[in-house]
Amino acid sequence: MTISVPATSANLGPGFDTLGLSLNLRNKVHIQPSSFFSVSIKGEGATNPRLKGNNLFINIFNDHYRHLTGKKGVFRFKFYNKIPLSRGLGSSSAVIVSAIASAYAAAGVNVTKRKLLNLALHYEHHPDNITPAVMGGFNVAVVEGRRVYSQKKRIPHYLKAVVVIPDKPISTAHSRTTLPKSYRKEEAIYNISHSSLLTACFFNESWEMLRIAARDRFHQAIRMKMLPELFEVQKIAIEHGALMSTLSGSGSTFFNMVYKDDAEGLLEKFRARFPNFKAMVLDFDNDGVIFS
Numbered sequence: 001m002t003i004s005v006p007a008t009s010a011n012l013g014p015g016f017d018t019l020g021l022s023l024n025l026r027n028k029v030h031i032q033p034s035s036f037f038s039v040s041i042k043g044e045g046a047t048n049p050r051l052k053g054n055n056l057f058i059n060i061f062n063d064h065y066r067h068l069t070g071k072k073g074v075f076r077f078k079f080y081n082k083i084p085l086s087r088g089l090g091s092s093s094a095v096i097v098s099a100i101a102s103a104y105a106a107a108g109v110n111v112t113k114r115k116l117l118n119l120a121l122h123y124e125h126h127p128d129n130i131t132p133a134v135m136g137g138f139n140v141a142v143v144e145g146r147r148v149y150s151q152k153k154r155i156p157h158y159l160k161a162v163v164v165i166p167d168k169p170i171s172t173a174h175s176r177t178t179l180p181k182s183y184r185k186e187e188a189i190y191n192i193s194h195s196s197l198l199t200a201c202f203f204n205e206s207w208e209m210l211r212i213a214a215r216d217r218f219h220q221a222i223r224m225k226m227l228p229e230l231f232e233v234q235k236i237a238i239e240h241g242a243l244m245s246t247l248s249g250s251g252s253t254f255f256n257m258v259y260k261d262d263a264e265g266l267l268e269k270f271r272a273r274f275p276n277f278k279a280m281v282l283d284f285d286n287d288g289v290i291f292s
Contacts, residue, residue, distance in 0.1 A: 001105045002292045004028045005098045006285040007083045008090030009255040010128035013214035013246040014194035022132035022285040027081045027094045034076040043081040057099040064103035086169035088249030093129035136288030138202045155284035160263040162256045165278040170251040187217045210244040220247045
């Protein structure tokens with residue numbers, strides 16, 4: 001069996017720990033019964049020996065497979081990873097979602113996407129990445145009573161993502177320690193109103209208003225100071241057709257949404273100005289996790 005999970009971009013400016021969308025850049029894992037345990041990794045993380053010896057996927061998979069079947073199965077795992085590690089594109093959420101989905105598939109037990117999402121919440125306590133990883137599309141999600149409640153909007157094909165991936169990671173855990181422990185009422189109102197407007201823009205397909213809606217006062221500027229080039233990335237994006245330009249998760253990747261016809265032009269601007277960064281055009285994903 002093969003399980004495929006897409007990359008995600010979370011927060012989207014003001015939607016801190018709440019908003020996220022899915023990108024067609026996928027990690028795949030192929031699983032087959034075997035007489036001996038083995039792990040192989042191609043793509044991102046292939047040169048990191050720790051991923052083979054202490055693999056989060058394997059630990060989560062074994063826990064759920066044992067719970068479902070009462071035994072520990074022996075499998076061969078082949079990972080094909082395209083999502084960059086520690087770059088704000090949901091690599092950890094992809095691991096969590098694919099591990100749980102794989103355990104259910106290997107045990108021959110059907111699992112709904114909603115149940116899968118709530119199981120993933122045990123490992124990732126914020127729903128902004130795991131929700132689009134499971135559901136695909138644009139998602140607004142909240143947690144109440146240890147359950148995720150969410151709404152999804154499919155993203156039209158005439159929109160593209162242009163992502164800029166710096167050569168330096170930003171640790172999510174570390175970046176959270178740099179954020180204020182409290183916010184003024186005016187800042188809270190600003191982010192609530194902009195997050196609400198951004199959500200409405202997606203559901204109503206009012207793309208031209210996204211530049212206003214995607215503004216943030218909670219986290220972006222603080223995190224971007226860790227890699228000051230990101231301010232220029234955002235400036236170039238807005239000046240050359242981006243409908244919105246936001247830090248992807250905690251970074252260091254920057255996410256930009258554009259109309260399809262503007263994607264290649266913006267891509268060339270980024271590549272010319274930041275030759276040491278990786279820039280690419282991606283489709284949006286509306287499927288989420290796929291079992292095959």
